[in-house]
Amino acid sequence: MSGSTFPRRFARPGYVWRAFLFVVGAFLFGPLLILVFFSFNDSNVLALPFEGLTLRWYGAALADPSLHRALLNSTIIAVIVAPVCLVLGTLAAFGLTRFRFRGRGALAGLVAAPLILPWLVIGIAALMAYAKADVTLGLPTVIATQAVCTFPLVTAIVGAQLFRFERVQEEAAIDLGCNRFQVLRYVVFPHVAPALAAAGIFAFTWSFNNYEISAFTLGFQQTFPVWVYSSVRDPDHTAIVNAVSALISAVQLLLIWVGLKLIKRRTSSEAATAMITGATHVGASGATGRDPVSAA
Amino acid sequence: MTRRAGDTTARSAAAVLAAPTTALLVFFVVPFAVLVQMSLIKFPPNVASGFSLEHYWDVVSDQLNLKIALTTVVIVTIAMALMLLIALPLAYYMVFKAGRRELFLLLALVVADELAPVVRVYAWQVILGRNGLINWILPGPPIDWLLYSPFAVVVALATSYITYTTIPIYAAMKAIEPVTLEAATDLGAGWFQQFRRILVPLAAPGIFVAAILVYIPMYADFVAADIVGGPSSYLLGQRIRDVILEEGDWGTGSAMNLVMLGLSGVFALIAYRMSRLNRMATS
Numbered sequence: 001m002s003g004s005t006f007p008r009r010f011a012r013p014g015y016v017w018r019a020f021l022f023v024v025g026a027f028l029f030g031p032l033l034i035l036v037f038f039s040f041n042d043s044n045v046l047a048l049p050f051e052g053l054t055l056r057w058y059g060a061a062l063a064d065p066s067l068h069r070a071l072l073n074s075t076i077i078a079v080i081v082a083p084v085c086l087v088l089g090t091l092a093a094f095g096l097t098r099f100r101f102r103g104r105g106a107l108a109g110l111v112a113a114p115l116i117l118p119w120l121v122i123g124i125a126a127l128m129a130y131a132k133a134d135v136t137l138g139l140p141t142v143i144a145t146q147a148v149c150t151f152p153l154v155t156a157i158v159g160a161q162l163f164r165f166e167r168v169q170e171e172a173a174i175d176l177g178c179n180r181f182q183v184l185r186y187v188v189f190p191h192v193a194p195a196l197a198a199a200g201i202f203a204f205t206w207s208f209n210n211y212e213i214s215a216f217t218l219g220f221q222q223t224f225p226v227w228v229y230s231s232v233r234d235p236d237h238t239a240i241v242n243a244v245s246a247l248i249s250a251v252q253l254l255l256i257w258v259g260l261k262l263i264k265r266r267t268s269s270e271a272a273t274a275m276i277t278g279a280t281h282v283g284a285s286g287a288t289g290r291d292p293v294s295a296a
Numbered sequence: 297m298t299r300r301a302g303d304t305t306a307r308s309a310a311a312v313l314a315a316p317t318t319a320l321l322v323f324f325v326v327p328f329a330v331l332v333q334m335s336l337i338k339f340p341p342n343v344a345s346g347f348s349l350e351h352y353w354d355v356v357s358d359q360l361n362l363k364i365a366l367t368t369v370v371i372v373t374i375a376m377a378l379m380l381l382i383a384l385p386l387a388y389y390m391v392f393k394a395g396r397r398e399l400f401l402l403l404a405l406v407v408a409d410e411l412a413p414v415v416r417v418y419a420w421q422v423i424l425g426r427n428g429l430i431n432w433i434l435p436g437p438p439i440d441w442l443l444y445s446p447f448a449v450v451v452a453l454a455t456s457y458i459t460y461t462t463i464p465i466y467a468a469m470k471a472i473e474p475v476t477l478e479a480a481t482d483l484g485a486g487w488f489q490q491f492r493r494i495l496v497p498l499a500a501p502g503i504f505v506a507a508i509l510v511y512i513p514m515y516a517d518f519v520a521a522d523i524v525g526g527p528s529s530y531l532l533g534q535r536i537r538d539v540i541l542e543e544g545d546w547g548t549g550s551a552m553n554l555v556m557l558g559l560s561g562v563f564a565l566i567a568y569r570m571s572r573l574n575r576m577a578t579s
Contacts, residue, residue, distance in 0.1 A: 024386055027454075031423055031455070249415060
C-alpha cells in the first residue's frame with residue numbers, strides 16, 4: 001500500500017491502489033462481461049476458442065416460450081411486490097421514527113428480522129405454512145412472502161432519510177397553519193422522495209432476482225431466476241442462457257444506474273450515502289436489540 | 297404531533313403500524329411458528345402424534361450432517377476472510393482516498409449486488425471451467441479443480457456477498473476522524489500499525505454488522521454450491537433443501553434449519569462480543 005502519508009483526500013490514487021481497484025472491479029463485473037462476450041460466440045458449448053460472431057442465441061432466446069413465461073411471471077411479481085413494499089415499508093419507517101411507544105424496540109427487531117434470516121429458512125417456513133393452510137402455491141404465494149421479506153429494506157432506506165429530517169420543519173409547518181395532509185404533501189414528501197425512489201428500485205430488483213423464495217413457494221411455475229437455474233444444467237441451453245442473461249443484466253444495469261443518477265441529482269451525495277448505508281445499519285441494530293433509528 | 301396527549305399518539309402509531317405489523321405476523325411469524333412446530337411434531341405429523349425432540353436427535357446424530365456442517369463452516373469462513381481482506385482496504389480507500397469517486401464506487405458496489413445473483417454465480421463457469429478462460433490463458437494441461445470444487449464455491453460466495461461486507465465497514469470507517477490518522481502519522485506510526493491500532497478497532501462495529509448480514513445468510517446459501525460446487529463442497533443449505541424437497545422429510549428439515557440458525561446465532565454472538573471487547577480496549 002502506498003500509505004505512510006495517510007489521508008491525502010484528493011490525491012491521485014497510487015499504482016498499488018489502482019491495481020487493487022482494478023482487481024476488485026474485475027472480480028465484481030468481469031464474469032458478467034465475459035458472459036456477454038460468449039453470448040456472441042457461434043458455438044453452443046461454453047468454451048474457448050471463439051468460433052465467430054453470431055446473434056442467433058439472442059434470436060433463440062427471444063423465441064423460447066418457457067423463457068417468455070418465466071420473464072412475464074418475474075415481471076408480474078416484481079410489479080406488484082415493489083409498490084406493496086413501498087407502502088408497507090414507508091408506513092413502518094414512519095411509525096418507528098415518529099412515535100414513542102412501548103414495544104417499539106421489539107417491533108423494530110421484528111421488522112429487521114427478515115433481512116437477517118436466510119431466505120432459505122423463510123422460503124421453507126412459508127412452504128410449510130401454505131401447505132398447512134391448504135393454500136395452492138402460485139404467483140400470489142410468492143408475492144406475499146416476497147413482500148414481507150422485502151419491505152423491511154424499504155423501511156431501512158426511508159427510515160434513514162426520515163431520521164435525518166429536522167422535526168422542527170414539520171412543527172413550523174403546523175404552526176404556520178398547515179393541516180396534517182399539507183405537512184405530508186409539502187414538507188415530508190419532498191424530503192423522502194429520493195429515498196422512496198431508491199427503495200422502489202431496490203425492492204423491484206430484489207423481487208425480480210429472487211431465486212430462493214420463488215423456488216419454494218411457486219409450485220410448478222417458473223420465474224426468470226428459476227428458469228436460469230434449471231437451464232444452466234442443460235448443456236443445450238447454455239448459449240441461450242448467456243444471451244438472455246446478457247440482455248437482462250444490461251437492462252437492469254441501465255435502469256438502476258439511471259435511477260440512482262436521477263436520485264443523486266435530487267439529493268446531496270451525503271444523503272445518498274446515508275440512504276445506502278442506512279439499509280445495512282437497521283439490519284444490524286435489530287439484531288443487537290438497539291434502536292434502529294438512532295443507529296442510522 | 298409532539299404536543300398531543302399520550303393516548304392519541306399511541307392510537308396514531310397503531311394506525312400507521314397496523315398494516316406492516318399484520319403482514320409480518322401473518323406471513324413471517326406464523327410460518328416461522330409452523331416451522332418450529334414441524335420440527336417438534338412426531339412422525340407421521342397429525343393431531344394425535346404428539347411432540348418429541350427426535351428430529352433434533354436425528355439431525356445431530358447423523359454422521360453425514362456433521363461432515364457437511366464441517367465443510368460448510370470451513371468454506372463459509374474462508375469466504376468471509378477473503379471478503380474482509382477485500383472489504384477492509386476497499387472501505388478504507390472509499391472513505392479516505394477516493395475523494396469525488398467515493399459515491400461512484402458506492403453505487404458500483406450496489407449495482408453489482410442488484411444484478412441477477414444466479415446469473416452472476418453461473419458466469420464463473422465460463423471463467424473457471426475446463427475449457428474456460430483461466431485454463432485457456434494458462435499453459436499446460438487444464439486444471440480441473442477450478443470449477444465444481446470448494447475453491448469455486450468460495451469465489452462465488454465472495455462475489456455474491458462482497459457488497460454487504462463492504463458497506464457496513466465503510467459506514468463505520470466514515471465515522472473515523474481523518475485527524476486521528478494524521479495524528480498517528482505525526483507520531484510515527486507506520487501504515488500497518490495505524491491499520492491494526494486505529495482502523496480495525498474503530499471499524500469493529502462495522503465488521504460485526506458485516507458478520508451478521510453476511511456470515512449467517514452464507515450458512516444457508518445453496519445457489520453458489522449448486523451451480524459451481526461439486527460433491528466435495530456439498531453445503532448445509534443444499535442438504536436442508538434436499539431433505540425438504542427431495543426426501544420430503546419436513547420434520548428433520550425443520551429441525552436442521554433451526555439447528556443451523558442456532559449455530560449461526562452463536563457465531564454472531566461471539567462476533568458481537570469480540571467487537572465490544574475491541575471497543576472497550578480502545579476507549
